[in-house]
Amino acid sequence: MPLIHTRVWLLLFFIFVGSATQDKTPDTHVTCVISEDCALPCAFQxxxxxVIRWFRGSVHEVLVHSFRSADSAEEEDGEDEEEDKEDEEGAEDGEEDDGEDEPGPQKRGHHYDGRTSLFPEMVALGNATLVLKGCGPKDRGRYRCHVRTMAGIHESNVLVKVEAPLRILHMELSRLSGFEEIKCTARHVYPAPHLTWETDPPASQLLRPITRKLADKQTGLYMVESRLRRSMNHPEITYICKVTSSYGAQSWTASLRERAEISGPEGRDISIPCHAPARLHNPLLSWTFTHGLDPASILTYDSQSQRSSVSSPWEGHVEMDANRVLLGDGSLRLLGPDHDQHTGVYTCVFSAPYRTHTEETEVTISPMGSFATPRKQLEQPTEMHSVKVSTPAEMNPGGETSPLTGPDTQRQTTDTPSGET
Structure with a gap:
């Protein structure tokens, strides 16, 4: 009887110890950026x-990576005896075996060949983090970290999302389809984002954009393009395109306003207005000129570095008050304009983190002696200064209320699609 009691006690002890050494932690969520390396955390006692193994999949698991420490080769228990013998040569050095020794039903994921690694020097400290190199859309899903040590077994799951964040949002006025359209385009993004349109002031009729989402067959990245027909009843309305990532981590806004045509005679200075609808944080400002198909750069100004650049053909022909750019005023003055050289479309673009604002103005310079009454009377001259590097004086926030106005005005990159999908 004492022997039976001893055996029962030992059995209960081993059951208790076995359950106590099974360590399971809550799921961890990780977002990986496409084409970049990504770390999947796993910590144990x-x-x-x-002996560390990483698997991927929920129903049919695929072996991603495995690792055995040097001292694990000395272990000879019944279940792993054959596995230890096969790995003895590589395990003596504590090397990662890339999962080729794994017995049982698990398949080896060749998609991960040469793309996975651990930090071998950190394993003894309880760190089994997996590094996944050059992430792509196919890497998303559930990963399981399984660690067996002398202290017991540890398991944890990592849920991986993969994204290619929006880097730039492009918005333009297009006339190629036979009528005027506002086009909003986002490229090289994953997953496909959500796109919406609105106007300022709000449109009286429902907006009906046409939106396309195309995935690249090789990379899986999306190009999203949305077109909205321009309203002829509201000549100076502002069109606003907002793009939100599928995971909700990013929100971009781009806006475009087509101003009324400005006309003037040769030789008389003209002021071309450009006003951002909300005060932006250290914006970049660029002016381009289009007479035909290809736009030509006029000038650029970085309000953060206070550096400016004027293209050589425009030197001496344009002025801009750099001190007012931080206030959202990037107006340009043409000095002694010429009919042949300066008649065309002028485009200004304010760029800040996650925001862009574009304004287009058609300017007609009449030959000397043939100037007619302009469609829009020339604005009263305002004091202008040549683009220069100077520290702006203290400036008060201003600007009109607009759907573009938001609490976050920190710098980021923007490119916006349209139409909610």
Whole structure:
């Protein structure tokens, strides 16, 4: 009887110890950026004889990576005896075996060949983090970290999302389809984002954009293009395109306003207005000129570095008050304009983190002696200064209320699509 009692006690002890050494932690969520390396965390109680395996999948698991420490080769238990013998040569050095020794039903994921690694020097400290190199859309899903040591077994799951964040949002006025359209385009993004349109002031009729989402067959990245027909009843309305990532981590806004045509005679200075609808943080400002198909750069100004650049053909022909750019005023003055050289479309673009604002103005310079009454009377001259590097004086926030106005005015990159999808 004492022997039976002893055996029962030992059995209960081993059951208790076995359940106590099974360590399971809550799921971890990780977002990986496409084409970049990504770390999938896994921490366990440091011990010895570590055997680490990473799997991917929920129903049919695929072996992603495996690792055996040097001292684990000395372990010879019944279940792993054959596995230890096969791995003895590589395990003596504590090397990662890339999962080729894995017995049982698990398949080896060749998609991960040469793309996975651990930090071998960190394993003894309880760190089994997996590094996944050059992430792509196919890498998303559930990963399981399984660690066996002398102290017991640890398991944890990592849920991986993969994204290619929006880097730039492009908005333009297009006339190629036979009528005027506002086009909003986002490229090289994953997953496909959500796009919406609105106007300022709000449109009286429902907006009906046409939106396309195309995935690249090789990379899986999306190009999203949305077109909205321009309203002829509201000549100076502002069109606003907003793009939100599928995971909700990013929101971009781009806006475009087509101003009324400005006309003037040769030789008389003209002021071309450009006003951002909300005060932006250290915006970049660029002016371009289009007479035909290809736009030509006039000038650029970085309000953060206070550096400016004027294209050589425009030197001496334009002025801009750099001190007012931070206030959202990037108006340009043409000095002694010429009919042949300066008649065309002028475009200004304010760029800040996650925001862009574009304004287009058609300017007609009449030959000397043939100037007619302009469609829009020339604005009263305002004091202008040549683009220069100077520290702006204290400026008060201003600007009209607009759907573009938001609490976050920090710098980021923007490119916007349209139409909610």
């Amino acid at each position: 440091p011990s010895s004889h570590e």
